[in-house]
Amino acid sequence: MKGIVLRSTGSRYEVLSPEGTYSCTIRGKFRLADEDATNPIVIGDQVVFQLNDDQTGIIEERSPRANKLSRRAAGRRQGKEHIIVANVDKAWIVQSIRNPRINPGFIDRVLVMAEVLHVPVGIVFNKADLMDEAAEEVVMYFAELYQSIGYDVVFTSTKVDGGTSDLSPYLAQGIHVFIGPSGVGKSSLLNLLIPNTVLKTGAISESTQKGKHTTTYAELIQVPEGGFVGDTPGLREFGLYEVDPDELSHYFMEYRPYMGMCRFPNCTHDHEPDCHIKALVESGDLSIERFESYQNMLAAARLGKLDVGR
Ligand SMILES: Nc1nc2c(ncn2[C@@H]2O[C@H](COP(=O)(O)OP(=O)(O)OP(=O)(O)O)[C@@H](O)[C@H]2O)c(=O)[nH]1
Ligand SMILES: [Mg+2]
Ligand SMILES: [Zn+2]
CATH class of the missing domain: 3.40.50.300 (P-loop containing nucleotide triphosphate hydrolases)
Incomplete structure:
Protein backbone atom coordinates (compact mmCIF):
# COMPACT_ATOMS: atom_id res chain seq x y z
CA MET A 1 0.00 0.00 0.00
CA LYS A 2 1.05 3.57 -0.60
CA GLY A 3 0.66 6.64 1.54
CA ILE A 4 2.06 9.88 2.87
CA VAL A 5 3.73 10.21 6.27
CA LEU A 6 1.69 12.56 8.45
CA ARG A 7 3.45 12.14 11.76
CA SER A 8 6.56 10.63 13.22
CA THR A 9 7.04 10.04 16.92
CA GLY A 10 10.20 8.21 17.81
CA SER A 11 10.06 4.91 15.99
CA ARG A 12 6.43 5.08 14.82
CA TYR A 13 5.11 6.73 11.67
CA GLU A 14 1.50 7.57 10.93
CA VAL A 15 0.80 7.01 7.24
CA LEU A 16 -2.31 8.23 5.42
CA SER A 17 -3.39 6.04 2.50
CA PRO A 18 -6.65 5.97 0.52
CA GLU A 19 -7.71 3.03 2.73
CA GLY A 20 -7.12 4.86 6.00
CA THR A 21 -4.42 5.88 8.45
CA TYR A 22 -1.94 3.28 9.67
CA SER A 23 0.67 3.22 12.39
CA CYS A 24 3.91 1.95 10.85
CA THR A 25 7.48 1.10 11.76
CA ILE A 26 10.40 1.13 9.33
CA ARG A 27 12.85 -1.46 8.10
CA GLY A 28 16.33 -1.05 9.51
CA LYS A 29 17.80 -0.57 6.04
CA PHE A 30 16.60 3.04 5.97
CA ARG A 31 18.89 3.92 8.83
CA LEU A 32 21.87 2.55 6.94
CA ALA A 33 20.95 4.12 3.62
CA ASP A 34 20.73 7.65 4.96
CA GLU A 35 23.32 7.66 7.70
CA ASP A 36 24.02 11.37 7.52
CA ALA A 37 20.48 12.30 8.53
CA THR A 38 19.12 11.88 12.03
CA ASN A 39 15.73 10.80 10.63
CA PRO A 40 15.40 8.55 7.58
CA ILE A 41 11.65 9.00 7.07
CA VAL A 42 9.98 12.35 7.66
CA ILE A 43 6.60 14.01 7.34
CA GLY A 44 5.69 14.56 3.70
CA ASP A 45 7.48 11.41 2.53
CA GLN A 46 5.61 9.18 0.09
CA VAL A 47 6.09 5.58 1.18
CA VAL A 48 5.15 2.02 0.32
CA PHE A 49 4.21 -0.11 3.31
CA GLN A 50 3.13 -3.65 4.04
CA LEU A 51 0.19 -4.30 6.32
CA ASN A 52 0.63 -6.66 9.28
CA ASP A 53 -2.17 -8.89 10.62
CA ASP A 54 -2.78 -6.46 13.47
CA GLN A 55 -3.39 -3.59 11.02
CA THR A 56 -0.05 -1.92 11.77
CA GLY A 57 2.36 -1.47 8.88
CA ILE A 58 6.02 -1.73 7.95
CA ILE A 59 7.45 0.91 5.63
CA GLU A 60 9.34 -0.83 2.86
CA GLU A 61 10.17 1.95 0.42
CA ARG A 62 10.38 5.67 0.22
CA SER A 63 9.75 7.51 -3.05
CA PRO A 64 12.45 9.91 -4.25
CA ARG A 65 11.87 13.34 -2.73
CA ALA A 66 11.02 16.41 -4.83
CA ASN A 67 12.83 18.43 -2.17
CA THR A 232 6.54 21.53 14.03
CA PRO A 233 8.18 21.89 17.45
CA GLY A 234 9.59 25.36 18.22
CA LEU A 235 13.24 25.74 17.27
CA ARG A 236 15.82 27.30 19.59
CA GLU A 237 18.06 27.96 16.63
CA PHE A 238 18.24 27.13 12.96
CA GLY A 239 21.68 25.80 12.04
CA LEU A 240 22.86 25.77 8.45
CA TYR A 241 23.60 22.36 7.05
CA GLU A 242 26.20 21.93 4.32
CA VAL A 243 26.36 25.47 3.06
CA ASP A 244 29.62 26.27 1.31
CA PRO A 245 30.91 29.60 2.70
CA ASP A 246 32.20 30.58 -0.74
CA GLU A 247 28.70 30.22 -2.14
CA LEU A 248 26.75 31.67 0.78
CA SER A 249 26.17 35.04 -0.88
CA HIS A 250 24.44 33.36 -3.84
CA TYR A 251 21.57 32.56 -1.48
CA PHE A 252 21.02 36.19 -0.51
CA MET A 253 18.70 36.80 -3.42
CA GLU A 254 19.12 40.58 -3.47
CA TYR A 255 22.90 40.12 -3.99
CA ARG A 256 22.46 38.12 -7.17
CA PRO A 257 22.17 41.05 -9.59
CA TYR A 258 25.63 42.21 -8.43
CA MET A 259 27.41 38.93 -8.91
CA GLY A 260 30.82 39.46 -10.51
CA MET A 261 30.90 43.18 -9.78
CA CYS A 262 33.44 42.99 -6.92
CA ARG A 263 37.15 43.28 -7.72
CA PHE A 264 37.64 39.57 -7.08
CA PRO A 265 35.28 37.24 -8.91
CA ASN A 266 35.17 34.90 -5.91
CA CYS A 267 34.73 37.73 -3.38
CA THR A 268 33.06 36.60 -0.14
CA HIS A 269 32.22 40.23 0.74
CA ASP A 270 34.22 39.83 3.91
CA HIS A 271 37.69 41.43 4.04
CA GLU A 272 38.41 41.68 0.30
CA PRO A 273 39.17 45.15 -1.14
CA ASP A 274 36.84 46.88 -3.65
CA CYS A 275 33.79 44.88 -2.67
CA HIS A 276 30.71 46.08 -4.52
CA ILE A 277 28.29 44.53 -2.02
CA LYS A 278 29.96 46.31 0.89
CA ALA A 279 29.83 49.58 -1.01
CA LEU A 280 26.09 49.12 -1.56
CA VAL A 281 25.60 48.36 2.14
CA GLU A 282 27.54 51.49 3.05
CA SER A 283 25.49 53.65 0.69
CA GLY A 284 22.27 52.23 2.15
CA ASP A 285 21.21 50.51 -1.08
CA LEU A 286 21.45 47.10 0.56
CA SER A 287 20.18 46.37 4.08
CA ILE A 288 22.80 46.52 6.83
CA GLU A 289 20.75 44.03 8.87
CA ARG A 290 20.84 41.45 6.09
CA PHE A 291 24.55 42.06 5.64
CA GLU A 292 25.16 41.46 9.35
CA SER A 293 23.21 38.21 9.06
CA TYR A 294 25.37 37.34 6.08
CA GLN A 295 28.56 37.94 8.06
CA ASN A 296 27.31 35.88 11.01
CA MET A 297 26.37 33.03 8.72
CA LEU A 298 29.66 33.21 6.87
CA ALA A 299 31.54 32.75 10.13
CA ALA A 300 29.24 29.89 11.15
CA ALA A 301 29.49 28.18 7.77
CA ARG A 302 33.30 28.35 7.93
CA LEU A 303 33.23 26.77 11.38
CA GLY A 304 30.61 24.28 10.24
CA LYS A 305 32.95 22.98 7.60
CA LEU A 306 35.55 22.27 10.24
CA ASP A 307 32.94 20.62 12.43
CA VAL A 308 32.08 17.92 9.92
CA GLY A 309 35.70 17.34 8.98
CA ARG A 310 35.69 18.63 5.41
N1 LIG B 1 -1.92 37.90 21.39
C1 LIG B 1 -1.81 36.81 20.63
N2 LIG B 1 -1.43 35.64 21.20
C2 LIG B 1 -1.33 34.55 20.40
C3 LIG B 1 -1.61 34.59 19.01
N3 LIG B 1 -1.41 33.35 18.50
C4 LIG B 1 -1.02 32.58 19.53
N4 LIG B 1 -0.99 33.28 20.68
C5 LIG B 1 -0.62 32.79 22.00
O1 LIG B 1 0.76 32.46 22.01
C6 LIG B 1 1.00 31.35 22.89
C7 LIG B 1 1.79 30.28 22.17
O2 LIG B 1 1.00 29.72 21.14
P1 LIG B 1 1.31 28.29 20.51
O3 LIG B 1 0.34 28.10 19.40
O4 LIG B 1 1.37 27.23 21.57
O5 LIG B 1 2.77 28.54 19.93
P2 LIG B 1 3.71 27.52 19.09
O6 LIG B 1 4.41 28.33 18.07
O7 LIG B 1 2.91 26.36 18.61
O8 LIG B 1 4.76 27.07 20.21
P3 LIG B 1 5.59 25.66 20.35
O9 LIG B 1 4.63 24.52 20.14
O10 LIG B 1 6.13 25.71 21.74
O11 LIG B 1 6.66 25.73 19.31
C8 LIG B 1 -0.38 30.90 23.36
O12 LIG B 1 -0.60 31.44 24.66
C9 LIG B 1 -1.33 31.49 22.35
O13 LIG B 1 -2.61 31.75 22.89
C10 LIG B 1 -2.01 35.86 18.45
O14 LIG B 1 -2.28 35.99 17.25
N5 LIG B 1 -2.08 36.91 19.30
MG1 LIG C 1 3.07 24.37 18.91
ZN1 LIG D 1 32.33 41.47 -2.61
Whole structure:
Protein backbone atom coordinates (compact mmCIF):
# COMPACT_ATOMS: atom_id res chain seq x y z
CA MET A 1 0.00 0.00 0.00
CA LYS A 2 1.05 3.57 -0.60
CA GLY A 3 0.66 6.64 1.54
CA ILE A 4 2.06 9.88 2.87
CA VAL A 5 3.73 10.21 6.27
CA LEU A 6 1.69 12.56 8.45
CA ARG A 7 3.45 12.14 11.76
CA SER A 8 6.56 10.63 13.22
CA THR A 9 7.04 10.04 16.92
CA GLY A 10 10.20 8.21 17.81
CA SER A 11 10.06 4.91 15.99
CA ARG A 12 6.43 5.08 14.82
CA TYR A 13 5.11 6.73 11.67
CA GLU A 14 1.50 7.57 10.93
CA VAL A 15 0.80 7.01 7.24
CA LEU A 16 -2.31 8.23 5.42
CA SER A 17 -3.39 6.04 2.50
CA PRO A 18 -6.65 5.97 0.52
CA GLU A 19 -7.71 3.03 2.73
CA GLY A 20 -7.12 4.86 6.00
CA THR A 21 -4.42 5.88 8.45
CA TYR A 22 -1.94 3.28 9.67
CA SER A 23 0.67 3.22 12.39
CA CYS A 24 3.91 1.95 10.85
CA THR A 25 7.48 1.10 11.76
CA ILE A 26 10.40 1.13 9.33
CA ARG A 27 12.85 -1.46 8.10
CA GLY A 28 16.33 -1.05 9.51
CA LYS A 29 17.80 -0.57 6.04
CA PHE A 30 16.60 3.04 5.97
CA ARG A 31 18.89 3.92 8.83
CA LEU A 32 21.87 2.55 6.94
CA ALA A 33 20.95 4.12 3.62
CA ASP A 34 20.73 7.65 4.96
CA GLU A 35 23.32 7.66 7.70
CA ASP A 36 24.02 11.37 7.52
CA ALA A 37 20.48 12.30 8.53
CA THR A 38 19.12 11.88 12.03
CA ASN A 39 15.73 10.80 10.63
CA PRO A 40 15.40 8.55 7.58
CA ILE A 41 11.65 9.00 7.07
CA VAL A 42 9.98 12.35 7.66
CA ILE A 43 6.60 14.01 7.34
CA GLY A 44 5.69 14.56 3.70
CA ASP A 45 7.48 11.41 2.53
CA GLN A 46 5.61 9.18 0.09
CA VAL A 47 6.09 5.58 1.18
CA VAL A 48 5.15 2.02 0.32
CA PHE A 49 4.21 -0.11 3.31
CA GLN A 50 3.13 -3.65 4.04
CA LEU A 51 0.19 -4.30 6.32
CA ASN A 52 0.63 -6.66 9.28
CA ASP A 53 -2.17 -8.89 10.62
CA ASP A 54 -2.78 -6.46 13.47
CA GLN A 55 -3.39 -3.59 11.02
CA THR A 56 -0.05 -1.92 11.77
CA GLY A 57 2.36 -1.47 8.88
CA ILE A 58 6.02 -1.73 7.95
CA ILE A 59 7.45 0.91 5.63
CA GLU A 60 9.34 -0.83 2.86
CA GLU A 61 10.17 1.95 0.42
CA ARG A 62 10.38 5.67 0.22
CA SER A 63 9.75 7.51 -3.05
CA PRO A 64 12.45 9.91 -4.25
CA ARG A 65 11.87 13.34 -2.73
CA ALA A 66 11.02 16.41 -4.83
CA ASN A 67 12.83 18.43 -2.17
CA LYS A 68 13.33 18.56 1.58
CA LEU A 69 13.85 21.22 4.21
CA SER A 70 16.73 20.46 6.55
CA ARG A 71 18.72 22.10 9.26
CA ARG A 72 21.79 21.22 11.24
CA ALA A 73 20.93 18.93 14.13
CA ALA A 74 21.69 20.32 17.58
CA GLY A 75 22.81 18.65 20.81
CA ARG A 76 23.95 15.08 20.81
CA ARG A 77 23.70 14.70 17.04
CA GLN A 78 25.31 18.03 16.24
CA GLY A 79 26.57 18.36 12.70
CA LYS A 80 24.18 15.81 11.25
CA GLU A 81 21.33 16.69 8.97
CA HIS A 82 17.92 16.99 10.56
CA ILE A 83 15.21 16.84 7.91
CA ILE A 84 12.06 18.74 8.92
CA VAL A 85 9.76 17.89 6.02
CA ALA A 86 9.94 16.36 2.53
CA ASN A 87 8.14 17.28 -0.70
CA VAL A 88 7.26 20.72 0.59
CA ASP A 89 5.46 23.22 -1.62
CA LYS A 90 6.05 26.09 0.76
CA ALA A 91 7.68 26.54 4.15
CA TRP A 92 6.33 29.42 6.23
CA ILE A 93 8.65 31.03 8.73
CA VAL A 94 6.36 32.01 11.60
CA GLN A 95 7.40 34.90 13.81
CA SER A 96 5.40 36.89 16.34
CA ILE A 97 5.39 40.64 16.51
CA ARG A 98 5.81 40.47 20.28
CA ASN A 99 6.17 37.75 22.94
CA PRO A 100 8.54 36.57 21.56
CA ARG A 101 9.66 39.37 19.31
CA ILE A 102 10.83 38.87 15.74
CA ASN A 103 14.28 37.43 15.15
CA PRO A 104 15.67 38.52 11.76
CA GLY A 105 18.79 36.38 12.19
CA PHE A 106 16.57 33.31 12.45
CA ILE A 107 14.54 34.37 9.40
CA ASP A 108 17.68 34.90 7.33
CA ARG A 109 19.06 31.50 8.18
CA VAL A 110 15.90 29.73 7.15
CA LEU A 111 15.74 31.80 3.95
CA VAL A 112 19.28 30.76 3.03
CA MET A 113 18.65 27.11 3.77
CA ALA A 114 15.42 27.23 1.75
CA GLU A 115 17.24 28.78 -1.23
CA VAL A 116 20.00 26.18 -0.99
CA LEU A 117 17.43 23.38 -0.97
CA HIS A 118 15.03 24.90 -3.54
CA VAL A 119 12.18 25.11 -1.06
CA PRO A 120 9.74 27.98 -1.69
CA VAL A 121 9.44 30.04 1.46
CA GLY A 122 7.27 32.81 2.93
CA ILE A 123 7.05 34.69 6.20
CA VAL A 124 4.12 34.96 8.63
CA PHE A 125 4.12 37.73 11.21
CA ASN A 126 1.62 36.50 13.79
CA LYS A 127 0.13 38.25 16.84
CA ALA A 128 -0.70 41.30 14.74
CA ASP A 129 -3.11 42.26 17.55
CA LEU A 130 -0.05 43.00 19.71
CA MET A 131 1.36 45.59 17.31
CA ASP A 132 2.23 48.79 19.16
CA GLU A 133 4.27 51.83 18.25
CA ALA A 134 7.52 50.37 19.52
CA ALA A 135 7.14 47.20 17.48
CA GLU A 136 5.67 48.80 14.40
CA GLU A 137 8.78 50.52 13.10
CA VAL A 138 10.92 47.40 13.30
CA VAL A 139 8.29 44.99 12.05
CA MET A 140 7.26 47.12 9.08
CA TYR A 141 10.89 47.67 8.14
CA PHE A 142 11.49 43.91 7.96
CA ALA A 143 8.16 43.17 6.30
CA GLU A 144 8.98 45.60 3.49
CA LEU A 145 12.57 44.39 3.27
CA TYR A 146 11.58 40.74 2.78
CA GLN A 147 8.82 41.67 0.38
CA SER A 148 11.23 43.74 -1.69
CA ILE A 149 13.55 40.74 -1.96
CA GLY A 150 10.64 38.71 -3.31
CA TYR A 151 9.26 36.72 -0.37
CA ASP A 152 5.56 36.58 0.50
CA VAL A 153 4.91 38.28 3.85
CA VAL A 154 1.57 37.75 5.59
CA PHE A 155 0.27 39.26 8.83
CA THR A 156 -2.02 37.16 11.03
CA SER A 157 -3.68 37.14 14.41
CA THR A 158 -5.45 34.26 16.10
CA LYS A 159 -7.12 36.65 18.54
CA VAL A 160 -9.24 38.74 16.19
CA ASP A 161 -12.06 37.71 13.84
CA GLY A 162 -10.77 37.02 10.35
CA GLY A 163 -7.19 37.34 11.56
CA THR A 164 -5.96 34.43 9.45
CA SER A 165 -7.81 35.26 6.23
CA ASP A 166 -4.72 36.55 4.42
CA LEU A 167 -2.90 33.26 5.00
CA SER A 168 -5.62 30.66 4.39
CA PRO A 169 -5.85 31.06 0.58
CA TYR A 170 -2.21 29.98 0.28
CA LEU A 171 -2.78 26.71 2.10
CA ALA A 172 -5.50 25.01 0.06
CA GLN A 173 -3.14 23.08 -2.21
CA GLY A 174 0.10 21.21 -1.67
CA ILE A 175 2.26 20.61 1.40
CA HIS A 176 2.99 23.57 3.64
CA VAL A 177 4.84 23.69 6.92
CA PHE A 178 5.09 26.19 9.77
CA ILE A 179 8.50 26.58 11.32
CA GLY A 180 9.67 29.05 13.93
CA PRO A 181 10.65 29.57 17.53
CA SER A 182 8.52 28.28 20.40
CA GLY A 183 5.55 30.41 21.35
CA VAL A 184 5.01 32.34 18.11
CA GLY A 185 1.62 30.67 17.60
CA LYS A 186 2.19 27.92 15.01
CA SER A 187 -0.22 25.49 16.63
CA SER A 188 -2.73 28.25 17.42
CA LEU A 189 -2.75 29.21 13.73
CA LEU A 190 -3.39 25.63 12.65
CA ASN A 191 -6.23 25.25 15.14
CA LEU A 192 -7.94 28.22 13.52
CA LEU A 193 -7.05 27.52 9.91
CA ILE A 194 -8.11 23.89 9.75
CA PRO A 195 -11.55 22.84 11.03
CA ASN A 196 -11.65 20.26 13.83
CA THR A 197 -7.98 20.67 14.64
CA VAL A 198 -7.19 20.65 18.34
CA LEU A 199 -3.44 20.96 18.79
CA LYS A 200 -2.04 21.69 22.23
CA THR A 201 -0.95 25.30 22.70
CA GLY A 202 1.00 26.77 25.59
CA ALA A 203 1.31 30.09 27.37
CA ILE A 204 4.38 32.28 27.05
CA SER A 205 6.77 32.29 30.01
CA GLU A 206 6.30 35.47 32.06
CA SER A 207 9.99 35.76 32.80
CA THR A 208 11.55 35.11 29.38
CA GLN A 209 8.66 36.07 27.05
CA LYS A 210 9.39 32.87 25.17
CA GLY A 211 7.33 29.77 24.52
CA LYS A 212 7.63 26.57 26.54
CA HIS A 213 8.11 24.10 23.68
CA THR A 214 4.56 22.82 23.79
CA THR A 215 4.62 20.96 20.46
CA THR A 216 7.00 18.01 20.66
CA TYR A 217 6.70 16.31 17.26
CA ALA A 218 6.07 17.35 13.69
CA GLU A 219 2.79 16.47 12.02
CA LEU A 220 0.92 17.21 8.83
CA ILE A 221 -2.76 18.08 9.07
CA GLN A 222 -5.05 17.69 6.10
CA VAL A 223 -6.82 20.76 4.77
CA PRO A 224 -10.41 20.01 3.63
CA GLU A 225 -9.60 21.36 0.15
CA GLY A 226 -6.89 18.71 -0.16
CA GLY A 227 -3.61 20.24 0.93
CA PHE A 228 -1.61 19.65 4.09
CA VAL A 229 -0.14 22.00 6.66
CA GLY A 230 2.61 20.89 9.01
CA ASP A 231 3.03 21.89 12.64
CA THR A 232 6.54 21.53 14.03
CA PRO A 233 8.18 21.89 17.45
CA GLY A 234 9.59 25.36 18.22
CA LEU A 235 13.24 25.74 17.27
CA ARG A 236 15.82 27.30 19.59
CA GLU A 237 18.06 27.96 16.63
CA PHE A 238 18.24 27.13 12.96
CA GLY A 239 21.68 25.80 12.04
CA LEU A 240 22.86 25.77 8.45
CA TYR A 241 23.60 22.36 7.05
CA GLU A 242 26.20 21.93 4.32
CA VAL A 243 26.36 25.47 3.06
CA ASP A 244 29.62 26.27 1.31
CA PRO A 245 30.91 29.60 2.70
CA ASP A 246 32.20 30.58 -0.74
CA GLU A 247 28.70 30.22 -2.14
CA LEU A 248 26.75 31.67 0.78
CA SER A 249 26.17 35.04 -0.88
CA HIS A 250 24.44 33.36 -3.84
CA TYR A 251 21.57 32.56 -1.48
CA PHE A 252 21.02 36.19 -0.51
CA MET A 253 18.70 36.80 -3.42
CA GLU A 254 19.12 40.58 -3.47
CA TYR A 255 22.90 40.12 -3.99
CA ARG A 256 22.46 38.12 -7.17
CA PRO A 257 22.17 41.05 -9.59
CA TYR A 258 25.63 42.21 -8.43
CA MET A 259 27.41 38.93 -8.91
CA GLY A 260 30.82 39.46 -10.51
CA MET A 261 30.90 43.18 -9.78
CA CYS A 262 33.44 42.99 -6.92
CA ARG A 263 37.15 43.28 -7.72
CA PHE A 264 37.64 39.57 -7.08
CA PRO A 265 35.28 37.24 -8.91
CA ASN A 266 35.17 34.90 -5.91
CA CYS A 267 34.73 37.73 -3.38
CA THR A 268 33.06 36.60 -0.14
CA HIS A 269 32.22 40.23 0.74
CA ASP A 270 34.22 39.83 3.91
CA HIS A 271 37.69 41.43 4.04
CA GLU A 272 38.41 41.68 0.30
CA PRO A 273 39.17 45.15 -1.14
CA ASP A 274 36.84 46.88 -3.65
CA CYS A 275 33.79 44.88 -2.67
CA HIS A 276 30.71 46.08 -4.52
CA ILE A 277 28.29 44.53 -2.02
CA LYS A 278 29.96 46.31 0.89
CA ALA A 279 29.83 49.58 -1.01
CA LEU A 280 26.09 49.12 -1.56
CA VAL A 281 25.60 48.36 2.14
CA GLU A 282 27.54 51.49 3.05
CA SER A 283 25.49 53.65 0.69
CA GLY A 284 22.27 52.23 2.15
CA ASP A 285 21.21 50.51 -1.08
CA LEU A 286 21.45 47.10 0.56
CA SER A 287 20.18 46.37 4.08
CA ILE A 288 22.80 46.52 6.83
CA GLU A 289 20.75 44.03 8.87
CA ARG A 290 20.84 41.45 6.09
CA PHE A 291 24.55 42.06 5.64
CA GLU A 292 25.16 41.46 9.35
CA SER A 293 23.21 38.21 9.06
CA TYR A 294 25.37 37.34 6.08
CA GLN A 295 28.56 37.94 8.06
CA ASN A 296 27.31 35.88 11.01
CA MET A 297 26.37 33.03 8.72
CA LEU A 298 29.66 33.21 6.87
CA ALA A 299 31.54 32.75 10.13
CA ALA A 300 29.24 29.89 11.15
CA ALA A 301 29.49 28.18 7.77
CA ARG A 302 33.30 28.35 7.93
CA LEU A 303 33.23 26.77 11.38
CA GLY A 304 30.61 24.28 10.24
CA LYS A 305 32.95 22.98 7.60
CA LEU A 306 35.55 22.27 10.24
CA ASP A 307 32.94 20.62 12.43
CA VAL A 308 32.08 17.92 9.92
CA GLY A 309 35.70 17.34 8.98
CA ARG A 310 35.69 18.63 5.41
N1 LIG B 1 -1.92 37.90 21.39
C1 LIG B 1 -1.81 36.81 20.63
N2 LIG B 1 -1.43 35.64 21.20
C2 LIG B 1 -1.33 34.55 20.40
C3 LIG B 1 -1.61 34.59 19.01
N3 LIG B 1 -1.41 33.35 18.50
C4 LIG B 1 -1.02 32.58 19.53
N4 LIG B 1 -0.99 33.28 20.68
C5 LIG B 1 -0.62 32.79 22.00
O1 LIG B 1 0.76 32.46 22.01
C6 LIG B 1 1.00 31.35 22.89
C7 LIG B 1 1.79 30.28 22.17
O2 LIG B 1 1.00 29.72 21.14
P1 LIG B 1 1.31 28.29 20.51
O3 LIG B 1 0.34 28.10 19.40
O4 LIG B 1 1.37 27.23 21.57
O5 LIG B 1 2.77 28.54 19.93
P2 LIG B 1 3.71 27.52 19.09
O6 LIG B 1 4.41 28.33 18.07
O7 LIG B 1 2.91 26.36 18.61
O8 LIG B 1 4.76 27.07 20.21
P3 LIG B 1 5.59 25.66 20.35
O9 LIG B 1 4.63 24.52 20.14
O10 LIG B 1 6.13 25.71 21.74
O11 LIG B 1 6.66 25.73 19.31
C8 LIG B 1 -0.38 30.90 23.36
O12 LIG B 1 -0.60 31.44 24.66
C9 LIG B 1 -1.33 31.49 22.35
O13 LIG B 1 -2.61 31.75 22.89
C10 LIG B 1 -2.01 35.86 18.45
O14 LIG B 1 -2.28 35.99 17.25
N5 LIG B 1 -2.08 36.91 19.30
MG1 LIG C 1 3.07 24.37 18.91
ZN1 LIG D 1 32.33 41.47 -2.61
